[in-house]
Amino acid sequence: MAFKGRDVISIRDFSKSEILQIISLAKELEKKPSPELMKGKIMASLFFEPSTRTRLSFSSAMERLGGKVLGFETKEFTSVSKGETLWDTIKMVSQYADVIVMRHSIEGAARLASEASSIPIINAGDGANQHPTQTILDMYTIEKELGKLEGLKIGFVGDLKYGRTVHSLCMAMSHFKPKMYFIAPEALKMPKPYLDDLSEKGIEYVEEADLMKFCGELDIMYMTRIQKERFPDPVEYNKLKGVYRIDKSITQKMKKGARILHPLPRIDEISIDVDDTENAAYFRQAANGVPVRQAILALVTGALK
Ligand code: NCD
Numbered sequence: 001m002a003f004k005g006r007d008v009i010s011i012r013d014f015s016k017s018e019i020l021q022i023i024s025l026a027k028e029l030e031k032k033p034s035p036e037l038m039k040g041k042i043m044a045s046l047f048f049e050p051s052t053r054t055r056l057s058f059s060s061a062m063e064r065l066g067g068k069v070l071g072f073e074t075k076e077f078t079s080v081s082k083g084e085t086l087w088d089t090i091k092m093v094s095q096y097a098d099v100i101v102m103r104h105s106i107e108g109a110a111r112l113a114s115e116a117s118s119i120p121i122i123n124a125g126d127g128a129n130q131h132p133t134q135t136i137l138d139m140y141t142i143e144k145e146l147g148k149l150e151g152l153k154i155g156f157v158g159d160l161k162y163g164r165t166v167h168s169l170c171m172a173m174s175h176f177k178p179k180m181y182f183i184a185p186e187a188l189k190m191p192k193p194y195l196d197d198l199s200e201k202g203i204e205y206v207e208e209a210d211l212m213k214f215c216g217e218l219d220i221m222y223m224t225r226i227q228k229e230r231f232p233d234p235v236e237y238n239k240l241k242g243v244y245r246i247d248k249s250i251t252q253k254m255k256k257g258a259r260i261l262h263p264l265p266r267i268d269e270i271s272i273d274v275d276d277t278e279n280a281a282y283f284r285q286a287a288n289g290v291p292v293r294q295a296i297l298a299l300v301t302g303a304l305k
Helices: 016-031 053-064 086-093 109-116 132-146 164-176 192-200 234-240 282-287 289-300
Strands: 042-047 068-072 099-104 121-126 153-157 179-183 204-208 220-223 259-261
Touching (some): 042 053, 053 068, 053 132, 053 289, 109 121, 132 259
Parallel strands (some): 099 121
């Protein structure tokens, strides 16, 4: 299917070959900057929830392609604070831009926006649900760091219940015959629908609470932040915060060549003494957001086929 005019709401909307196509285009854009590609196009950047990397790397991607950016980074100064609906906001904005990048705290908000919008909507995270562009940059990073996507042992660690990056990445990697390790305390386990999906596809997985048990087996350790803002009860968050912490001594138990990824921000789950180990890939991962988002913006606006 062509990309032009398409929304990017869930990673499930993209086939294996489409994901690989985006990755290969991102590689080309990284090698060969194209400062004129999006000239005359406008990206609306609508962040109803906090963001640093996602918002700035989307803006950087657009501007490095010669496009322009408008939008807001907090909903407080928009008409949403006067009571305007998401539907009306999107209806308006879709007349001011060529593509909308949107982050929202409510699951399904991006899908709703895509129904109101006449231009492509890119989901930059909807509640605890999905974060598809993060997933493609995570995969871009894995390919770049390890040279392949097929047949890897991937451990997801931390908040697997509320972590939208985990949900999207788990779905997308299931195309590549992985073995998955879901390492989380009981209260933050991977939601059952994702596990059922893996079982249906015949993907092998284990669930475990002890990080040390499998840490020597993993090719990729995908570390995550405990998603404080999603907890209905702060007492529950306080019980679980700090549950996992990787430091240099843990990296010494990892397989040679294994990589630690993290969508960031980190709180205390990766100690800074890990940053200069060969395992630490998370800052390079954050940089990869720019070419990957360039590829996505260029494809959905039809600037590239
Ligand atoms: C993640 C997110 O917003 O889901 N961050 C990001 O986009 N890089 C992960 C997180 O906030 O913990």
